[in-house]
Amino acid sequence: MAAPELIVTPKFTLPAQLSWLLIFIQVFNVGLLYFELSLWVIAVIVLCLLWRLLVVLDEKYQPSHWTIVIIALAGCVMLLVSSKQLGLLSTMLHLLCLAYGLKTLELKSRKDFYQLSLLGFFVLTSSLIFYQSLYFSFLLSILLIINVTALLMYFTGKTSILTLFKTASKLMMQSLPLAIVLFVVFPKLAPLWHVPAAKSSTTGISNSVKIGDIANLALSDALAFRVEFDNNAPDANQLYWRTLVLESFDGATWEQSLAQKQIKKILLGSNKQRVFTFEDVDSQGANTQVKNNQAKNSQAFSYQGISYQAFSYQGISYQAFNYQVIAEPSFQHWLFALDIAQVDNTRQIMSLPDYTLFSRQVLSQTVSYKVTSYQQPLLDNITNKQETLLNQHLKNNKVRNLEFPAESNPRLTKQGQLLRQEFPDKRQLIQAVLNNYRQKPFRYTLQPPPLINNSLDQFYFETQAGFCEYYASSFTYLMRAAGIPARMVVGYLGGEYNPRGKYYGIYQRDAHAWSEVWLDSIGWVRIDPTAAVHPARVEGGLPNDLLQQQSLLSGNFLSLYRLRQFALINNLRLQFQAIDYQWTRWVIGYTAKNQFKLLSGWFGNLRPYKIALLVAFTFVSIMFLLWLVNRERLKIAPKPVWLVLYFQALVLIAKKGLEKPKGMGIWEFSKLFSRWFSERFSDPKEGEFSSVVQSFAIVSKIVISIEYQKLSEQEHQQALLNLRAEMTNFKQEIKKLKFNKSFKV
Amino acid sequence: MQESVKAILSQIGSIVIGKPTEIRLALASVLAKGHLLIEDLPGMGKTTLAQVLAKTLGLSYQRTQFTSDLLPADVVGVSIFNQDERCFELHKGPIFNQVVLADEINRASPKTQSALLEAMEEHQVSIDGATYELPSPFFVIATQNPLFHAGTYPLPESQLDRFMMRISLGFPDIEAEKKILLNNNSQNQLSGLRASISTDELIEIQAAVQAVNTSMSIIEYVIALCRVSRKANNNVNPLSPRAGKALLSAAKAWAFMDNRDYVLPEDIQAVFVSVCQHRLGETGLDSNTASGSQAWGSETSGAVQILQQIDPISPL
Amino acid sequence: MMKKIKEKINARLKISFDRWLKRRMPAASVQKLSSKNIFIFPTKFGFIYLLFILLLFLFGTNYQNNVIILLSYVMASLFITCMLHSFFNLSGLTFVLDGEHIGFAEQKMLVPIAVITSKERFDLSLEFSEALLSSKRQLTKSQPLRVHVDKAVKGELKFNIPFVPAKRGITNPGRIKISSEYSLGFFTTWTRLDFNIKLVNPPKPIVIRGYSPELSGDDDGVKQSKNTSNGTEDFSELKNYIAGEPLTHVAWKQMAKGQGWLTKKYHKEQGNQCWLTLKDIPANNIEMKLAHLCFLVLDYHKQGLEFGLKLSSTSVPPSTGPEHVKNCLVALAAYPQTNRLADDEQNALNKVSL
Known part of the structure; x- marks a missing residue:
């Protein structure tokens, strides 16, 4: 029982319980951003919190105002110095956290307490820029409730923290219905102005692939993207998720050719250009006239035109697959799709001539897009319209994909030349190479013996053990040496079907590399040498022996291999992932378009007044419900x-x-x-x-x-x-x- | 046992005419081992009722007229030095009877009143340091003049609490009054009364009354009534837990007399005014027909108001 | 000039607001809070919080981050939920306050108020709403004239609301403001209740320069004696001793003579009673005189003297005890306001009615 007391001194003090709670909250609020903050900022914040701890224990340790100012100034200078490296968003974030840390030392009035609380809310919510998964959101909402609890505690005096937590949870729960209605109904706005994107280290497949890169990537169990097919899905062995096409090889590393880089540059440079021309591609040689080409845009032959025509090639209609991809943030531009992909959202997503999809913006948060894929040979050479341009393009393309540094792997080069002489028919040649993989004792493993200088020779003729990129790389090299245009494609193969969520989850461990060869009259044909070595990989994802390897190598205790040992746990895992998927799909992926579709479905013709009415209705009914709950009444025991x-x-x-x-x-x-x-x-x-x-x-x-x-x-x-x-x-x-x-x- | 109860009621009813409810209440008080206070104007038959009750129950009884010069020793008894035996001898006062009829109790001085009331509470008296048990069953019927009569010492509220019930007889109706006036040998009738039951039987009945079932909702009802009396500001003396207890046992007796082995809210209501009105510090004279079951008529005494505030079906 | 107009407008507004309040929330000694008399308005923090939500929403929109947008909706919704909870925190509270309360002018006094609640309430502050407006601003600064409780448990509670009466007189201290910022400080809910109480404010006691109880004599209009006040002056008669009378008054002599227990009765001299008289107090203005008188009343009471009080038109007959002192203080408070003050008031009224 708190006795009514007369305030005599207006001196501001926080109750001990609240002080401790605030420290606790600060640790967790900042902790959420741990991976986004520089170490020194974290150090400063920890220092501030420790100091605060001292102050809570004994007030005499309260630092003077000047100490705080000096720390703040020093922090700002440090930030200024490192701001270039950090980027705008990150700098702001650092500043925010710094202020949050320093504020804790200066709790002298109610105003300070309010400021600290608001800063806490800010820090808490800013972590959502980086993580949006269901688990994270759940954790965040609990922290949010604790933040509210602290605020509540200020007004409730000596009440047990558990009771307050309950009250705060109740407040949140009561706020939820209106929030959900607002979320569903309130118009989704386009970005009002440009904001600095979050910078973070890239994940997943990178622009260049060396021998061993994919094997390393395969150690990760992180989610890359998820796919839900509208109707039927292709067979598992057709799930080649094309991500990047690498055309240039310097003897060790596969990279994108200059032409491809040029495209990327153009795409990033101009927001207006929607359709992309061959001239852009081909002008790379001189690396000039980019602007001119843009000007000629309207007359230029559209690449997409080709793909449209390809659908009805030789009168055969190919099966189309409609699906939605929800990509996790990779901080890269590359998207994932099956061959040959077409997207609606050309404003954000471009189809590149190498059949890959390219996002205008870095994938700094979860992105979802709809794709239609037509499974068919990758054809290029059908149209006779604007033939010169097209032929020029194809010629350039072929030339590019025949280049290789002959001296880097002399034995393979020689082998290629031999093959070329032996097999005049290209198909036979390819078949012979694949047979070679099949017959020779090649091993498919995540732990290949090391190669000196990434020598493909050594792999092909000596160690004969490696992961997919070893095979794809050596095969592509061999093809080029044999005079067949070939290129390396990296992406993902297969994916785990989640029967509860009815979606495919594609993880980093599904990363894969294969090759494509150019056959005149057909076009680009996918050849996966891994299939020759280890057919099971293609059919059903990583086989168990490899998973075991992966589990051992990655040191991940909860790796898929281990989890698969227990049916119950695996079921649980799938269930959780399914829930997370729904969250991602309906909350994170709830776009203006989705909203329009959903609301039109409910209310027919969508009018602003309907929305207003709905919001008002919810508002009133929630008010009424709260009134019912809270109005004074006699407690009536449940009647028998x-x-x-x-x-x-x-x-x-x-x-x-x-x-x-x-x-x-x-x-x-x-x-x-x-x-x-x-x-x-x-x-x-x-x-x-x-x-x-x-x-x-x-x-x-x-x-x-x-x-x-x-x-x-x-x-x-x-x-x-x-x-x-x-x-x-x-x-x-x-x-x-x-x-x-x-x-x- | 029910037969004996009926017999008792009819016997008393033949002498105290036209007051069946009051008789029932008085008997309920006896069966619930509570003391009874009868308050009314002189000449209304208070003393008659008390006498008939004692006689019918076959208990030893003595009537004591309380006057202003009555001393505690006159009630309790005194030790007197016996010259022959050379020792103190106890001269027991009227209190050493099973039924003590304290007539016009409020005319005695407070000292005497409290001597009696202490004995009522403790069922024993101490005289010159020695403690003497009172007989069992022990039952005090006190009659009281209305307080505004001259020469009275009102009983303090704390002592009023010791009486389980306070009833008042009120004027008889025409038919009853006719009978009373026509009957000219009431004294003979009174002395000719014979006990309807034995003492053992009475004790047995008292035990049976104790065993009457009170469900949880009855307990809650009693609690709710007490709480209401505490909440309302106008009650000088709210109902104490002891009042609640008295209410419950009186209701049990009432239920027993109704040939039931469980208490109904109606039983509580029947005895409520009698049990609680004097504890609430109200005078009882305005409620001549203070029998609970008709309580929701036009009456608006505090006790009745309390009853009207609580729904017995879901009391708390 | 502008300032004056502004002041006038403010005064006008205040008057009409007070009138409205009076109609809507009339005076009563028991008042229960409900939607009829509770006001809610966001605090500064509440507005800043709203700004924060807007920022959050823009943040989420610009990053097209649905989770942040959802969070901003939750926070906005929380704002509204808090509004209701703020209201429920006050609604249903019952306050009981009436009667007269005595406190010296310009000194802090405590006015007790009873609060009855059927559930827990939080962060209640009670104060006289006029107290802040009164001229005693400097006093309020050093010690807030407010009683605050973090948590009021179920049942009945007593609060003492501090108040500093501006000047002598019997006044109505105005409405009591009851406010709370529960649950999260976004809103302040408040009400102003008029309990129609009377504050009896005797003047602030001021020591008479040079006064000392021993020295003061008849010339001050003061008769003073150091002994017990129970008339010790003149012996008048002997009476039978009644148990409980002071033994000092027993006539031992008579007892020794075997005449039994007798008590000596004294009785006071009528003509030479101790009167405190207004016109005899040495001061040059009435208020000062009253202040001195007040001091004397208290001083005499402290010494246990019997005295009477004579003001120009009223007087309190000589007596002792706290009840007597109270009567004297009431008389002092009730003494008509002097002209100067009355003029001031008149001026103020004129200003307002212009």
Whole structure:
């Protein structure tokens, strides 16, 4: 019991409990951003918190104002120095956290406390720029409740923290309905102005691939993207998720050719250019005239034109797959799709001539897009319109994909030349190479013996053990050496089907590399040498022996391999992932378009007034509900069933015009009812009416016996049964009464 | 046992005419082992009722007229030095009877009143340091003149609490009054009364009354009534837990007399005014027909108001 | 000039607001809070919080981050939830306050108020709403005239609201402001209740220069004696001793003579009673005189002297005890306001009605 006290000194002090809670909150709020902050900022914040700890323990350690100012200034200078490296967003974030850390040392008034609380909210929410998964959001909401708890504690004095947490949770829960309605209904706005994107280290497949890169990537169990097919999905061995096409090889590293880089540059440089021309691609040689080409845009031959025509190639229609991809943030531009992909959202996503998809913006947060893929040979050379341009493009393309540093792997070069002589038919040549992989003792492994200088020679002729990129790389090299245009494609293969979420999850461990060769009259043909070495990989993802390897190498305790050992845990995992998927799809991926579709479905023609009405309606109903919950009322214990029945009877009688006086007992009332009844309905047809009286008397009697008499369990049950039976009887009787009454009156 | 109860009621009813409810209340008080206070104007039959009650129950009884010069020793008894035996001898006062009829208790001085009331509470008296048990069953019927009569010492509220019930008889109706006036040998009738039951039987009945079932909702009802009396500002003396206890046992007796082995809210209501009105510090004279079951008429005494505030079906 | 107009407008507004308040929330000694008399308005922090939500929303929109947008909606919704909870925190509270309360002018006094609540309430502050407006601003600064409780548990509580009466007189201290910033400080909920109480404010006691109880003599209009006040002056008669009378008054002589227990009765001299008289107080203005008188009343009471009080039109007959002192203080407070002050008031009224 808190005694009313007179405030004599206006000196501001926080209760000890609240001080501790604030420190706790700060640790967690900043902790959420741990991976985004520079080490020195974290150090400063930790220092501030430790200092605060001292102050809480003993007030004499309170630092002077100047100390704080000096720390703040030093921090700002440090930030200024490192701002270039950090980028704008990160700098702002650092500044925010720094202020948050320093504020804790300066809690001198209520205003300071408010500021600290708001800064806490800010820090908390800013972490959502980086992480949005369901788990993270859940963690964040709990932290949010704790933040609110601290604010609440300021106003409630000595109340146990658990009670306050409950109250805060209640507040949040009560706020949720309106928030959800607003979320669903309130128009989704386009970005109002350009904001600095979050910078973070890239994840997933990178622009250049060396031998061993994919094997390393495959150690990670991180989610790369998820796919949900609208109808049917292709076979598992067709799930080649094309991400990047690498055309240039310097003997060790596969990279994008200059032409490809040029495209990227153009795309990033101009927001207006939607359709992309071959000239852009081909002008790379001189690396000039980019602007001119843009100007010629309108006349230029559209690359997309080709792909449209490709669909009906030779009169055969190919099966189309519609699906939605939800990509996790990779901080790169590359997107994922099956061959050949077409996207609607050309504003944000471009189709590149090498059939890859390219996002205008770095994937700094979860992105979802719809793709239609047509499974067919990758054709390029059909149209005779604007032939010169196209031919020029194809020629350039072929030339690029024949280049290789011959001296880097002399034995392979020689092998290629030999093959070229041996097999004039390209198909036979390819088949021979694949057969070679099959017949020779090549091993598919995540732990290949090391290669000197990334020598493909060494791999192909000596160690003969490696991961997919070893095979793809050596195969592509061999093809080029044999005079067949070939290129390296990296991406993902397969994916894990989640039967609960009905989606495919593609993880980094599914990273894969394969090659494509150019066959005249057909076009680019996908050849996966890994399939020759280890067909199981293509059919059903990483086989168990590799998973075991992966698990050992990555040191991940909860690796897929381990999890798969236990059916229950695996089921649970799938369930959780399915929930997370729904969250990602419906909350993170809820776009203006989705919103329009959803709301049109509900309300037909979408009008602003409807939305306003809906929001207002929700608002009012929530207010009303809260009112109901909070209004002052006597606490009514849940009534036992017999009393509920009895009250039903009372209500029925009250409708006829007799209300039970409040203080009257059951027995008295049954007598009163009988008196009242005989006074009111003294009718010749008494027999009918008195049955009501009789029935109610029986009801009353049973209720009395249950409520006041000592009954055995059996008697009690029997009485309840009797009561129910009599109640139905009574209800019928009293209904009859209504008819008779109106008849009589 | 029910037969004996009926017999008692009819026997008392034959002498105290036209007051069945009051008789029932008085008997309920006896069966619930509570003391009874009868308050009314002189000549209303208070003393008669008390006498008939004692006689019918077959208990030893003595009537003591309380006057202003009555001393505690006159009630309790004194030790007197016996010259022959050379020792103190106890001369027991009227209190050593099973039924003590304290007539016009409020005319005695407070000292004497409290001597009696202490004995009532403790069922024992101490005289000159020695403690003497009172007989069992022990039952005090006190009659009281209305307080505005001259020469009275009102009983303090703390002592009023010791009486389980306060009833008042009120004027008889025409028929009853006719009978009273026509009956000219009431004294003979009174002396000719014979006990309807034995002492053992009475004790048995008292035990049976104790065993009457009170369900939880009855307990809650009693609690709710007490709480209401505490909440309302106008009650000088709210109902104490002891009042609640008295209410419950009186209701048990009432239920028993109704041939039931369980208490109904109606029983509580029947005895409520008698049990609680004097504890609430109200005078009882305005409620001549203070019998609970008709309590919701036009009456608006504090006790009745309390009853009207609580729904017995879901009291708390 | 502008300032004057502004002041006038403010005064006008205040008057009409007060009138409105009076109609809507009339005076009563028991008042229960409900939607009829509770006001809610966001605090500064509440507005800043709203700004924060807007910022959050823009942040989320610009980054097209739905989770942040959702969070901003949750926070906005929380704002509204808090509004309701702020209201529920006050609604249903019952306050009881009436009667007269005595406190010296310009000194802090405590006015007790009873609060009845059926559930827990938080962060309640009670103060006289006029106290802040009164001229005693410097006093309020050093010690806030407010009683504050973090948590009021179920049941009945007593609060003492501090108040500093501006000047002598019997006044109505105006409305009591009851406010709370529960639950998160976004809103302040408040009400101003008029309990129609009377504050009896006797003047602030001021020591008479040079006064000392021993020295003061008849010339001050003061008769002073150091002994017990129970008339010790003149012996008048002997009476039978009644148990409980002071033994000092027992006539031992008579007892020794065997005449039994007798008590000596004294009785005071009528003509030479101790009167404190207004016109005899040495001061040059009435207020000062009253202040001195007040001091004397208290001083005499402290010494246990019997005295009476004579003001120009009223007087309090000689007596002792706290009840007597109270009567004297009431008389001092009730003494008509001197003209100068009355003029000031008149001026103020004129200003307002212009």
